[in-house]
Amino acid sequence: MEPTRTAYGIWSGGRFMHFGEPLDEERFLRAVRLAYDQGIRTFVTADVYGVGAADEMMGRALAGLPRDSYCLVGLIGHDIYTGKRDGSKGYPRFTDPALRKPDDYAGYLRMAAEKSLARCRTDHFNALLLHNPDYTGYSSDAVWKGMEKLKEAKLTSLLGVAPGPANGFSLDIILNFERFAGLVDWAMIILNPLEPWPGNLCLPAAQKFGVKLMTRVVDYGGLFHDDVKPGHKFGPQDHRAFRPAGWVEAGNVKIERMREVAHKHKLTMLQLSCLWNLSQPAVKCVIPTLIQETGADTKPIETKIEELAKLPDMKLSADECAHLLEIGSNKGCMHLKGGNPEHEGDFLPDRWSLTPALEEVAARWNITPARDLTCAHG
Numbered sequence: 001m002e003p004t005r006t007a008y009g010i011w012s013g014g015r016f017m018h019f020g021e022p023l024d025e026e027r028f029l030r031a032v033r034l035a036y037d038q039g040i041r042t043f044v045t046a047d048v049y050g051v052g053a054a055d056e057m058m059g060r061a062l063a064g065l066p067r068d069s070y071c072l073v074g075l076i077g078h079d080i081y082t083g084k085r086d087g088s089k090g091y092p093r094f095t096d097p098a099l100r101k102p103d104d105y106a107g108y109l110r111m112a113a114e115k116s117l118a119r120c121r122t123d124h125f126n127a128l129l130l131h132n133p134d135y136t137g138y139s140s141d142a143v144w145k146g147m148e149k150l151k152e153a154k155l156t157s158l159l160g161v162a163p164g165p166a167n168g169f170s171l172d173i174i175l176n177f178e179r180f181a182g183l184v185d186w187a188m189i190i191l192n193p194l195e196p197w198p199g200n201l202c203l204p205a206a207q208k209f210g211v212k213l214m215t216r217v218v219d220y221g222g223l224f225h226d227d228v229k230p231g232h233k234f235g236p237q238d239h240r241a242f243r244p245a246g247w248v249e250a251g252n253v254k255i256e257r258m259r260e261v262a263h264k265h266k267l268t269m270l271q272l273s274c275l276w277n278l279s280q281p282a283v284k285c286v287i288p289t290l291i292q293e294t295g296a297d298t299k300p301i302e303t304k305i306e307e308l309a310k311l312p313d314m315k316l317s318a319d320e321c322a323h324l325l326e327i328g329s330n331k332g333c334m335h336l337k338g339g340n341p342e343h344e345g346d347f348l349p350d351r352w353s354l355t356p357a358l359e360e361v362a363a364r365w366n367i368t369p370a371r372d373l374t375c376a377h378g
Helices: 025-037 049-062 102-120 135-139 141-152 170-179 199-209 247-264 269-278 301-309 318-328 356-364
Strands: 007-009 042-046 071-076 125-131 156-162 186-190 212-216 283-287
Touching (some): 025 042, 049 071, 049 102, 125 186, 135 170, 141 156, 170 199, 186 199, 199 212, 269 318
Parallel strands (some): 007 042
């Protein structure tokens, strides 16, 4: 079973990522099960969330369901076993040279996959993605030979890459597609009508190499759920409180200009965003963050799950997609992660200078790094 058009990410509900109001345990488990009952059949978990607790919650929520009735996607890559958490930077990647050498990559990946599966109460993933890799993770033969061994051991049927946690990595993603063509089946990127850049830079390469894309942050920080309005109060630990001032106001202005297309097709704004994504080349799955916002007049998370589950089986026209792209264009709005011409100094786990290999990727795909990968707003 491959990932389906709609998916539920375990980061929804606020328990493992700081978005909105954290659901209590009982409601959290009911929300996952509601997604299944409403027809959503793909569920995504990551071992680093809650240091294994997210896997365990997913296993509890799906317990008793026929294993062939849902698609389980796992994410591994942060070393939560021997690595030490570095404050807000989180756990190191397993490829950190201070932790292990390339000959040990395969052994770590096997161990991490098996432990994650045990917590999820199953013996296999349908797809297993390398989570938030550093440059080594994107480009190393040793890493991807290790991933291939997991497929050979039938711990997963499909393999992929999930860049992050922030936005960027465009050239690195394309390098990964080129270098491991035929092995990388899926990739997870950030994409939505208010955030088309830089995710759209890798769409042609995904299409060429047959890599299917699942897209996260489809809700654009909750704005497409239509209950985050100007003046909305975010909690002190909510990730969105650290976004640039005015992003809610600016986003809502653009959303109002998009609303006509939603009304034409009798869609909610979340559904419009999902369908815009699914109308792009190679995009096959949408995973919006489902948030219970604080406040008396906000939409229940259960309603948001039902909206996603009722996503119509249609695509927007090319003209409609172009119209929404024009409204939502965000090129140059931020400093990007990954291979970047703005970076100077040593390679960091999430940002590095352009290597000769990345410069060659840019040339092959008509990407001009100084024009296409830099922040235009100082």
